[in-house]
Amino acid sequence: MLELAILGLLQEAPMHGYELRKELATKLGTIRAAISYGTLYPTLKRLQTAGWITAAGNADADVVPPLTSKRGRVVYKITAEGKERFAALLAQAGPETYDDAGFGVHFAFFARTDRATRLRILEGRRRRVEERREGLRDVLSRASDRLDAYTLELQRHGLDACEREVRWLEELITNERSGRSPSGPVPPEESVPADPGPPEDRH
Amino acid sequence: MLELAILGLLQEAPMHGYELRKELATKLGTIRAAISYGTLYPTLKRLQTAGWITAAGNADADVVPPLTSKRGRVVYKITAEGKERFAALLAQAGPETYDDAGFGVHFAFFARTDRATRLRILEGRRRRVEERREGLRDVLSRASDRLDAYTLELQRHGLDACEREVRWLEELITNERSGRSPSGPVPPEESVPADPGPPEDRH
DNA sequence: TCTCCGATGTATCGGCCCGATACATCGCAA
DNA sequence: TTGCGATGTATCGGGCCGATACATCGGAGA
Numbered sequence: 001m002l003e004l005a006i007l008g009l010l011q012e013a014p015m016h017g018y019e020l021r022k023e024l025a026t027k028l029g030t031i032r033a034a035i036s037y038g039t040l041y042p043t044l045k046r047l048q049t050a051g052w053i054t055a056a057g058n059a060d061a062d063v064v065p066p067l068t069s070k071r072g073r074v075v076y077k078i079t080a081e082g083k084e085r086f087a088a089l090l091a092q093a094g095p096e097t098y099d100d101a102g103f104g105v106h107f108a109f110f111a112r113t114d115r116a117t118r119l120r121i122l123e124g125r126r127r128r129v130e131e132r133r134e135g136l137r138d139v140l141s142r143a144s145d146r147l148d149a150y151t152l153e154l155q156r157h158g159l160d161a162c163e164r165e166v167r168w169l170e171e172l173i174t175n176e177r178s179g180r181s182p183s184g185p186v187p188p189e190e191s192v193p194a195d196p197g198p199p200e201d202r203h
Numbered sequence: 204m205l206e207l208a209i210l211g212l213l214q215e216a217p218m219h220g221y222e223l224r225k226e227l228a229t230k231l232g233t234i235r236a237a238i239s240y241g242t243l244y245p246t247l248k249r250l251q252t253a254g255w256i257t258a259a260g261n262a263d264a265d266v267v268p269p270l271t272s273k274r275g276r277v278v279y280k281i282t283a284e285g286k287e288r289f290a291a292l293l294a295q296a297g298p299e300t301y302d303d304a305g306f307g308v309h310f311a312f313f314a315r316t317d318r319a320t321r322l323r324i325l326e327g328r329r330r331r332v333e334e335r336r337e338g339l340r341d342v343l344s345r346a347s348d349r350l351d352a353y354t355l356e357l358q359r360h361g362l363d364a365c366e367r368e369v370r371w372l373e374e375l376i377t378n379e380r381s382g383r384s385p386s387g388p389v390p391p392e393e394s395v396p397a398d399p400g401p402p403e404d405r406h
Numbered sequence: 407t408c409t410c411c412g413a414t415g416t417a418t419c420g421g422c423c424c425g426a427t428a429c430a431t432c433g434c435a436a
Numbered sequence: 437t438t439g440c441g442a443t444g445t446a447t448c449g450g451g452c453c454g455a456t457a458c459a460t461c462g463g464a465g466a
Binding site: 219221240241244245248276277298299317 | 414415416417418419425
Protein backbone atom coordinates (compact mmCIF):
# COMPACT_ATOMS: atom_id res chain seq x y z
CA MET A 1 0.00 0.00 0.00
CA LEU A 2 2.67 2.44 1.06
CA GLU A 3 4.75 1.23 -1.86
CA LEU A 4 2.11 2.51 -4.28
CA ALA A 5 1.90 5.86 -2.55
CA ILE A 6 5.66 6.41 -2.54
CA LEU A 7 6.06 5.49 -6.20
CA GLY A 8 3.17 7.79 -7.05
CA LEU A 9 4.68 10.76 -5.29
CA LEU A 10 8.19 10.17 -6.63
CA GLN A 11 6.69 10.07 -10.11
CA GLU A 12 5.89 13.76 -9.71
CA ALA A 13 9.27 14.82 -8.32
CA PRO A 14 12.39 13.42 -6.58
CA MET A 15 12.28 13.92 -2.83
CA HIS A 16 14.07 13.06 0.37
CA GLY A 17 12.42 11.17 3.21
CA TYR A 18 11.25 14.11 5.24
CA GLU A 19 9.53 15.76 2.26
CA LEU A 20 8.00 12.44 1.25
CA ARG A 21 6.46 12.09 4.66
CA LYS A 22 5.01 15.58 4.48
CA GLU A 23 3.54 15.12 1.01
CA LEU A 24 2.18 11.75 2.04
CA ALA A 25 0.44 13.39 4.98
CA THR A 26 -1.30 16.02 2.85
CA LYS A 27 -2.22 13.65 0.04
CA LEU A 28 -3.40 10.83 2.29
CA GLY A 29 -4.56 12.92 5.23
CA THR A 30 -7.85 11.06 5.20
CA ILE A 31 -6.26 7.63 5.41
CA ARG A 32 -3.64 8.16 8.07
CA ALA A 33 -2.43 11.30 9.80
CA ALA A 34 1.28 10.82 9.13
CA ILE A 35 3.37 7.87 8.07
CA SER A 36 5.85 6.61 10.65
CA TYR A 37 9.56 6.79 9.91
CA GLY A 38 9.74 3.24 11.17
CA THR A 39 7.66 2.38 8.12
CA LEU A 40 9.00 4.88 5.62
CA TYR A 41 12.71 4.12 5.71
CA PRO A 42 12.47 0.33 5.59
CA THR A 43 10.01 0.68 2.71
CA LEU A 44 12.38 2.98 0.85
CA LYS A 45 15.15 0.46 1.34
CA ARG A 46 12.86 -2.28 0.02
CA LEU A 47 12.04 -0.23 -3.07
CA GLN A 48 15.74 0.39 -3.70
CA THR A 49 16.54 -3.32 -3.46
CA ALA A 50 13.76 -4.09 -5.89
CA GLY A 51 15.14 -1.47 -8.26
CA TRP A 52 12.05 0.72 -8.36
CA ILE A 53 13.84 3.76 -6.95
CA THR A 54 17.40 5.02 -6.56
CA ALA A 55 18.89 6.85 -3.60
CA ALA A 56 21.40 9.64 -4.12
CA GLY A 57 23.29 11.47 -1.37
CA ASN A 58 24.33 15.02 -2.16
CA ALA A 59 28.08 14.26 -2.27
CA ASP A 60 28.32 11.11 -4.34
CA ALA A 61 25.67 11.92 -6.92
CA ASP A 62 26.54 13.63 -10.18
CA VAL A 63 23.11 15.24 -10.38
CA VAL A 64 22.74 18.17 -8.03
CA PRO A 65 19.39 17.99 -6.26
CA PRO A 66 17.21 21.06 -6.72
CA LEU A 67 16.97 21.63 -2.98
CA THR A 68 19.29 23.40 -0.57
CA SER A 69 22.31 21.17 -0.28
CA LYS A 70 22.83 19.86 3.19
CA ARG A 71 24.99 16.98 4.23
CA GLY A 72 23.19 13.79 5.12
CA ARG A 73 20.22 14.26 2.88
CA VAL A 74 19.25 11.36 0.67
CA VAL A 75 17.21 12.17 -2.40
CA TYR A 76 15.07 9.38 -3.83
CA LYS A 77 14.22 9.14 -7.51
CA ILE A 78 11.95 6.75 -9.35
CA THR A 79 13.42 4.52 -12.08
CA ALA A 80 11.88 3.40 -15.36
CA GLU A 81 11.12 0.02 -13.78
CA GLY A 82 9.56 1.87 -10.87
CA LYS A 83 7.21 3.67 -13.24
CA GLU A 84 6.19 0.36 -14.77
CA ARG A 85 5.67 -1.05 -11.30
CA PHE A 86 3.52 1.94 -10.36
CA ALA A 87 1.37 1.49 -13.46
CA ALA A 88 0.96 -2.21 -12.71
CA LEU A 89 -0.02 -1.56 -9.08
CA LEU A 90 -2.51 1.09 -10.20
CA ALA A 91 -4.18 -1.24 -12.68
CA GLN A 92 -4.41 -4.43 -10.64
CA ALA A 93 -7.04 -4.65 -7.92
CA GLY A 94 -6.91 -7.44 -5.34
CA PRO A 95 -8.91 -7.91 -2.14
CA GLU A 96 -6.58 -5.54 -0.28
CA THR A 97 -7.58 -2.82 -2.75
CA TYR A 98 -11.00 -2.60 -1.12
CA ASP A 99 -10.22 -2.14 2.57
CA ASP A 100 -10.06 1.34 4.04
CA ALA A 101 -6.37 2.01 3.54
CA GLY A 102 -5.99 0.28 0.21
CA PHE A 103 -8.98 1.97 -1.34
CA GLY A 104 -7.89 5.36 -0.06
CA VAL A 105 -4.47 5.13 -1.63
CA HIS A 106 -5.84 3.92 -4.95
CA PHE A 107 -8.45 6.65 -4.97
CA ALA A 108 -5.83 9.31 -4.25
CA PHE A 109 -4.17 8.41 -7.56
CA PHE A 110 -7.34 8.12 -9.62
CA ALA A 111 -6.20 11.05 -11.71
CA ARG A 112 -3.53 8.70 -13.09
CA THR A 113 -5.88 5.74 -13.46
CA ASP A 114 -7.92 4.92 -16.55
CA ARG A 115 -11.68 5.09 -16.31
CA ALA A 116 -12.30 1.33 -16.56
CA THR A 117 -10.04 0.63 -13.57
CA ARG A 118 -11.60 3.47 -11.63
CA LEU A 119 -15.04 1.94 -12.12
CA ARG A 120 -13.82 -1.52 -11.21
CA ILE A 121 -12.28 -0.26 -7.96
CA LEU A 122 -15.27 1.90 -7.02
CA GLU A 123 -17.62 -1.03 -7.53
CA GLY A 124 -15.38 -3.42 -5.61
CA ARG A 125 -15.21 -1.00 -2.74
CA ARG A 126 -18.97 -0.55 -2.81
CA ARG A 127 -19.49 -4.30 -2.60
CA ARG A 128 -17.12 -4.48 0.36
CA VAL A 129 -18.86 -1.68 2.24
CA GLU A 130 -22.27 -3.18 1.48
CA GLU A 131 -21.18 -6.47 3.01
CA ARG A 132 -20.01 -4.68 6.10
CA ARG A 133 -23.33 -2.82 6.20
CA GLU A 134 -25.33 -6.04 5.97
CA GLY A 135 -23.26 -7.57 8.75
CA LEU A 136 -24.01 -4.61 11.00
CA ARG A 137 -27.72 -4.74 10.14
CA ASP A 138 -27.82 -8.42 11.03
CA VAL A 139 -26.22 -7.78 14.40
CA LEU A 140 -28.58 -4.90 15.12
CA SER A 141 -31.67 -6.90 14.25
CA ARG A 142 -30.70 -10.33 15.55
CA ALA A 143 -28.38 -9.81 18.52
CA SER A 144 -29.64 -6.51 19.84
CA ASP A 145 -30.89 -8.03 23.09
CA ARG A 146 -27.49 -9.63 23.82
CA LEU A 147 -25.65 -6.32 23.57
CA ASP A 148 -25.63 -3.32 25.88
CA ALA A 149 -26.73 0.18 24.92
CA TYR A 150 -23.21 1.48 24.22
CA THR A 151 -22.26 -1.39 21.95
CA LEU A 152 -25.51 -0.92 20.07
CA GLU A 153 -24.86 2.78 19.69
CA LEU A 154 -21.42 1.98 18.26
CA GLN A 155 -22.97 -0.38 15.72
CA ARG A 156 -25.55 2.20 14.76
CA HIS A 157 -22.91 4.83 14.18
CA GLY A 158 -20.90 2.35 12.10
CA LEU A 159 -23.97 1.43 10.09
CA ASP A 160 -24.68 5.07 9.41
CA ALA A 161 -21.11 5.57 8.16
CA CYS A 162 -21.47 2.55 5.87
CA GLU A 163 -24.73 3.77 4.36
CA ARG A 164 -23.24 7.18 3.82
CA GLU A 165 -20.18 5.79 2.09
CA VAL A 166 -22.29 3.61 -0.19
CA ARG A 167 -24.25 6.67 -1.27
CA TRP A 168 -21.01 8.53 -1.87
CA LEU A 169 -19.62 5.68 -3.95
CA GLU A 170 -22.79 5.43 -5.98
CA GLU A 171 -22.63 9.09 -6.80
CA LEU A 172 -19.02 8.70 -7.90
CA ILE A 173 -19.88 5.67 -10.02
CA THR A 174 -22.71 7.54 -11.70
CA ASN A 175 -20.37 10.42 -12.45
CA GLU A 176 -17.75 8.08 -13.89
CA ARG A 177 -20.28 6.39 -16.15
CA SER A 178 -21.53 9.68 -17.50
CA GLY A 179 -18.02 10.99 -18.01
CA ARG A 180 -18.04 13.59 -15.29
CA SER A 181 -15.13 14.49 -13.04
CA PRO A 182 -15.76 13.98 -9.31
CA SER A 183 -18.32 16.53 -8.10
CA GLY A 184 -17.62 18.62 -11.19
CA PRO A 185 -20.35 19.54 -13.69
CA VAL A 186 -19.17 17.92 -16.95
CA PRO A 187 -15.65 19.11 -17.71
CA PRO A 188 -14.81 20.15 -21.29
CA GLU A 189 -11.80 17.81 -21.24
CA GLU A 190 -9.76 16.08 -18.52
CA SER A 191 -9.59 18.29 -15.44
CA VAL A 192 -6.39 16.67 -14.18
CA PRO A 193 -3.63 19.20 -13.33
CA ALA A 194 -0.66 18.15 -15.47
CA ASP A 195 -0.52 14.55 -16.62
CA PRO A 196 -3.69 13.32 -18.32
CA GLY A 197 -4.25 9.61 -18.82
CA PRO A 198 -2.19 6.68 -17.60
CA PRO A 199 1.55 7.29 -17.22
CA GLU A 200 3.66 6.47 -20.25
CA ASP A 201 7.24 6.08 -19.11
CA ARG A 202 9.05 8.90 -20.73
CA HIS A 203 11.95 10.14 -18.60
CA MET B 204 -6.06 -3.21 22.11
CA LEU B 205 -7.00 -6.78 21.40
CA GLU B 206 -5.86 -7.64 24.90
CA LEU B 207 -8.57 -5.42 26.35
CA ALA B 208 -11.24 -6.92 24.13
CA ILE B 209 -10.33 -10.51 24.96
CA LEU B 210 -10.24 -9.88 28.69
CA GLY B 211 -13.57 -8.12 28.45
CA LEU B 212 -15.26 -10.99 26.66
CA LEU B 213 -13.75 -13.67 28.89
CA GLN B 214 -15.05 -11.71 31.86
CA GLU B 215 -18.56 -12.58 30.71
CA ALA B 216 -17.92 -16.28 30.08
CA PRO B 217 -15.09 -18.78 29.41
CA MET B 218 -14.66 -19.51 25.72
CA HIS B 219 -12.46 -21.26 23.24
CA GLY B 220 -10.70 -19.47 20.40
CA TYR B 221 -13.28 -19.97 17.70
CA GLU B 222 -16.10 -18.63 19.86
CA LEU B 223 -13.94 -15.73 20.97
CA ARG B 224 -13.36 -14.76 17.36
CA LYS B 225 -17.07 -14.87 16.62
CA GLU B 226 -18.05 -12.82 19.65
CA LEU B 227 -15.28 -10.36 18.86
CA ALA B 228 -16.69 -9.98 15.36
CA THR B 229 -20.22 -9.16 16.54
CA LYS B 230 -19.10 -6.90 19.38
CA LEU B 231 -16.47 -5.03 17.38
CA GLY B 232 -18.05 -5.34 13.95
CA THR B 233 -17.61 -1.62 13.48
CA ILE B 234 -13.91 -1.66 14.18
CA ARG B 235 -12.72 -4.65 12.22
CA ALA B 236 -14.67 -7.31 10.37
CA ALA B 237 -13.05 -10.31 12.03
CA ILE B 238 -9.89 -10.78 14.00
CA SER B 239 -7.21 -12.90 12.37
CA TYR B 240 -6.18 -16.19 13.97
CA GLY B 241 -2.63 -15.09 13.36
CA THR B 242 -3.36 -12.37 15.88
CA LEU B 243 -5.72 -14.19 18.21
CA TYR B 244 -3.65 -17.22 19.18
CA PRO B 245 -0.36 -15.40 19.82
CA THR B 246 -2.29 -12.89 21.92
CA LEU B 247 -3.92 -15.66 23.92
CA LYS B 248 -0.50 -17.16 24.53
CA ARG B 249 0.78 -13.76 25.64
CA LEU B 250 -2.11 -13.38 28.08
CA GLN B 251 -1.44 -16.84 29.50
CA THR B 252 2.24 -16.06 30.04
CA ALA B 253 1.29 -12.85 31.80
CA GLY B 254 -1.10 -14.77 34.03
CA TRP B 255 -4.25 -12.90 33.00
CA ILE B 256 -5.98 -15.99 31.62
CA THR B 257 -5.68 -19.78 31.94
CA ALA B 258 -6.06 -22.35 29.16
CA ALA B 259 -7.75 -25.67 29.89
CA GLY B 260 -8.01 -28.55 27.45
CA ASN B 261 -10.98 -30.82 28.01
CA ALA B 262 -8.87 -33.80 29.07
CA ASP B 263 -6.37 -32.41 31.56
CA ALA B 264 -8.63 -29.95 33.34
CA ASP B 265 -10.48 -30.93 36.52
CA VAL B 266 -13.28 -28.48 35.75
CA VAL B 267 -15.57 -29.71 33.00
CA PRO B 268 -16.28 -26.88 30.57
CA PRO B 269 -19.96 -26.08 30.07
CA LEU B 270 -19.74 -26.67 26.34
CA THR B 271 -19.98 -29.86 24.32
CA SER B 272 -16.81 -31.77 25.04
CA LYS B 273 -14.71 -32.30 21.99
CA ARG B 274 -11.10 -33.26 21.80
CA GLY B 275 -8.66 -30.55 20.86
CA ARG B 276 -10.68 -27.68 22.18
CA VAL B 277 -8.93 -25.24 24.49
CA VAL B 278 -11.16 -23.25 26.79
CA TYR B 279 -9.79 -19.94 28.05
CA LYS B 280 -10.79 -18.49 31.39
CA ILE B 281 -9.95 -15.16 32.97
CA THR B 282 -8.06 -15.10 36.29
CA ALA B 283 -8.42 -12.74 39.24
CA GLU B 284 -5.27 -10.92 38.07
CA GLY B 285 -6.82 -10.76 34.62
CA LYS B 286 -9.87 -9.02 36.01
CA GLU B 287 -7.65 -6.48 37.74
CA ARG B 288 -5.76 -6.00 34.51
CA PHE B 289 -9.01 -5.46 32.61
CA ALA B 290 -10.17 -2.85 35.11
CA ALA B 291 -6.82 -1.07 34.88
CA LEU B 292 -6.90 -1.05 31.07
CA LEU B 293 -10.46 0.25 31.11
CA ALA B 294 -9.61 3.13 33.44
CA GLN B 295 -6.33 4.33 31.91
CA ALA B 296 -6.44 6.33 28.71
CA GLY B 297 -3.26 6.94 26.73
CA PRO B 298 -2.80 8.39 23.24
CA GLU B 299 -3.63 5.03 21.65
CA THR B 300 -7.03 5.21 23.33
CA TYR B 301 -8.09 7.92 20.90
CA ASP B 302 -7.30 6.42 17.51
CA ASP B 303 -10.02 4.60 15.57
CA ALA B 304 -9.37 1.09 16.84
CA GLY B 305 -8.47 2.00 20.40
CA PHE B 306 -11.47 4.24 20.88
CA GLY B 307 -13.81 1.65 19.39
CA VAL B 308 -12.70 -1.07 21.77
CA HIS B 309 -12.94 1.20 24.80
CA PHE B 310 -16.37 2.40 23.73
CA ALA B 311 -17.61 -1.16 23.28
CA PHE B 312 -16.98 -1.73 26.98
CA PHE B 313 -18.42 1.57 28.21
CA ALA B 314 -21.14 -0.37 30.03
CA ARG B 315 -18.37 -1.52 32.39
CA THR B 316 -16.69 1.87 32.63
CA ASP B 317 -17.48 4.54 35.19
CA ARG B 318 -18.96 7.79 34.00
CA ALA B 319 -15.89 9.95 34.70
CA THR B 320 -13.70 7.74 32.53
CA ARG B 321 -16.34 7.63 29.83
CA LEU B 322 -16.37 11.41 29.68
CA ARG B 323 -12.59 11.61 29.65
CA ILE B 324 -12.34 9.20 26.75
CA LEU B 325 -15.15 10.82 24.75
CA GLU B 326 -13.53 14.22 25.13
CA GLY B 327 -10.10 12.90 24.24
CA ARG B 328 -11.48 11.29 21.14
CA ARG B 329 -13.31 14.46 20.22
CA ARG B 330 -10.08 16.46 20.49
CA ARG B 331 -8.33 13.93 18.27
CA VAL B 332 -11.01 14.03 15.59
CA GLU B 333 -11.12 17.82 15.73
CA GLU B 334 -7.39 17.96 15.07
CA ARG B 335 -7.80 15.67 12.09
CA ARG B 336 -10.67 17.86 10.90
CA GLU B 337 -8.59 21.04 11.15
CA GLY B 338 -5.77 19.38 9.24
CA LEU B 339 -8.15 18.46 6.43
CA ARG B 340 -9.62 21.96 6.37
CA ASP B 341 -6.14 23.43 6.10
CA VAL B 342 -5.30 21.20 3.16
CA LEU B 343 -8.57 22.00 1.42
CA SER B 344 -8.14 25.75 1.83
CA ARG B 345 -4.40 26.11 1.37
CA ALA B 346 -3.27 23.33 -0.98
CA SER B 347 -6.38 22.86 -3.09
CA ASP B 348 -4.65 24.10 -6.24
CA ARG B 349 -1.78 21.61 -5.83
CA LEU B 350 -4.13 18.61 -5.69
CA ASP B 351 -6.23 16.97 -8.38
CA ALA B 352 -10.01 16.66 -8.29
CA TYR B 353 -10.03 13.08 -6.97
CA THR B 354 -7.68 13.79 -4.10
CA LEU B 355 -9.76 16.81 -3.18
CA GLU B 356 -12.94 14.74 -3.26
CA LEU B 357 -11.28 12.22 -0.92
CA GLN B 358 -10.38 14.99 1.50
CA ARG B 359 -13.90 16.40 1.37
CA HIS B 360 -15.38 13.02 2.15
CA GLY B 361 -12.95 12.58 5.03
CA LEU B 362 -13.75 16.04 6.34
CA ASP B 363 -17.44 15.26 6.24
CA ALA B 364 -16.88 12.06 8.22
CA CYS B 365 -14.89 14.01 10.82
CA GLU B 366 -17.55 16.65 11.25
CA ARG B 367 -20.19 14.00 11.59
CA GLU B 368 -18.23 12.10 14.23
CA VAL B 369 -17.62 15.27 16.22
CA ARG B 370 -21.35 15.93 16.28
CA TRP B 371 -21.97 12.35 17.37
CA LEU B 372 -19.41 12.64 20.14
CA GLU B 373 -20.86 15.91 21.35
CA GLU B 374 -24.28 14.36 21.58
CA LEU B 375 -22.85 11.48 23.58
CA ILE B 376 -20.99 13.86 25.87
CA THR B 377 -24.14 15.88 26.50
CA ASN B 378 -26.02 12.70 27.33
CA GLU B 379 -23.31 11.58 29.72
CA ARG B 380 -23.30 14.89 31.53
CA SER B 381 -27.04 14.88 31.96
CA GLY B 382 -26.99 11.26 33.13
CA ARG B 383 -28.69 9.74 30.14
CA SER B 384 -27.90 6.42 28.56
CA PRO B 385 -26.76 6.57 24.91
CA SER B 386 -29.70 7.60 22.70
CA GLY B 387 -32.05 6.65 25.51
CA PRO B 388 -34.55 9.09 27.02
CA VAL B 389 -33.46 9.37 30.68
CA PRO B 390 -33.38 5.88 32.17
CA PRO B 391 -34.90 5.31 35.63
CA GLU B 392 -31.70 3.66 36.77
CA GLU B 393 -28.71 2.13 35.00
CA SER B 394 -29.82 0.46 31.78
CA VAL B 395 -26.80 -1.85 31.68
CA PRO B 396 -27.70 -5.55 31.32
CA ALA B 397 -26.11 -7.20 34.33
CA ASP B 398 -23.22 -5.44 36.00
CA PRO B 399 -23.86 -1.81 36.93
CA GLY B 400 -21.01 0.50 37.78
CA PRO B 401 -17.26 -0.10 37.60
CA PRO B 402 -16.07 -3.64 38.23
CA GLU B 403 -14.97 -4.25 41.79
CA ASP B 404 -12.90 -7.37 41.87
CA ARG B 405 -14.98 -9.79 43.80
CA HIS B 406 -14.23 -13.37 42.74
C1' DT C 407 -21.06 -49.78 6.52
C1' DC C 408 -17.52 -47.06 4.56
C1' DT C 409 -15.84 -42.99 2.48
C1' DC C 410 -15.51 -38.46 1.48
C1' DC C 411 -16.22 -33.62 2.48
C1' DG C 412 -17.37 -29.38 4.58
C1' DA C 413 -17.62 -27.19 9.12
C1' DT C 414 -15.20 -26.72 13.21
C1' DG C 415 -11.01 -25.80 15.59
C1' DT C 416 -5.87 -24.88 16.72
C1' DA C 417 -1.56 -23.15 15.37
C1' DT C 418 2.64 -21.05 12.81
C1' DC C 419 5.14 -18.02 9.49
C1' DG C 420 6.64 -14.07 6.90
C1' DG C 421 5.77 -9.41 6.38
C1' DC C 422 3.80 -4.65 6.95
C1' DC C 423 3.36 -0.92 9.85
C1' DC C 424 3.67 1.51 14.25
C1' DG C 425 5.66 4.11 18.37
C1' DA C 426 9.84 4.89 20.83
C1' DT C 427 14.33 5.93 20.54
C1' DA C 428 18.89 7.39 19.11
C1' DC C 429 21.82 10.02 16.55
C1' DA C 430 23.94 13.91 13.68
C1' DT C 431 23.78 18.56 11.61
C1' DC C 432 22.43 23.38 11.03
C1' DG C 433 20.94 28.12 12.26
C1' DC C 434 20.23 31.11 15.76
C1' DA C 435 19.98 33.41 20.15
C1' DA C 436 21.62 34.15 24.87
C1' DT D 437 30.65 29.78 22.61
C1' DT D 438 27.38 27.27 24.25
C1' DG D 439 23.30 25.41 24.00
C1' DC D 440 18.84 24.37 21.86
C1' DG D 441 15.10 23.58 18.68
C1' DA D 442 14.24 22.28 13.83
C1' DT D 443 15.66 19.31 10.33
C1' DG D 444 16.85 14.83 8.83
C1' DT D 445 18.17 9.65 8.76
C1' DA D 446 17.88 5.28 10.80
C1' DT D 447 16.96 1.04 13.93
C1' DC D 448 14.34 -1.92 17.16
C1' DG D 449 10.72 -4.54 19.38
C1' DG D 450 6.15 -5.67 18.94
C1' DG D 451 1.19 -5.90 17.29
C1' DC D 452 -1.61 -7.38 13.75
C1' DC D 453 -2.54 -9.39 9.20
C1' DG D 454 -3.20 -12.92 5.34
C1' DA D 455 -1.81 -17.40 3.87
C1' DT D 456 -1.17 -21.81 5.08
C1' DA D 457 -1.16 -26.29 7.31
C1' DC D 458 -3.15 -29.60 10.04
C1' DA D 459 -6.48 -32.47 12.82
C1' DT D 460 -11.26 -33.82 14.18
C1' DC D 461 -16.24 -34.43 13.79
C1' DG D 462 -20.88 -35.18 11.79
C1' DG D 463 -23.50 -36.34 8.11
C1' DA D 464 -24.60 -37.47 2.91
C1' DG D 465 -24.23 -40.79 -0.41
C1' DA D 466 -22.13 -45.28 -2.53
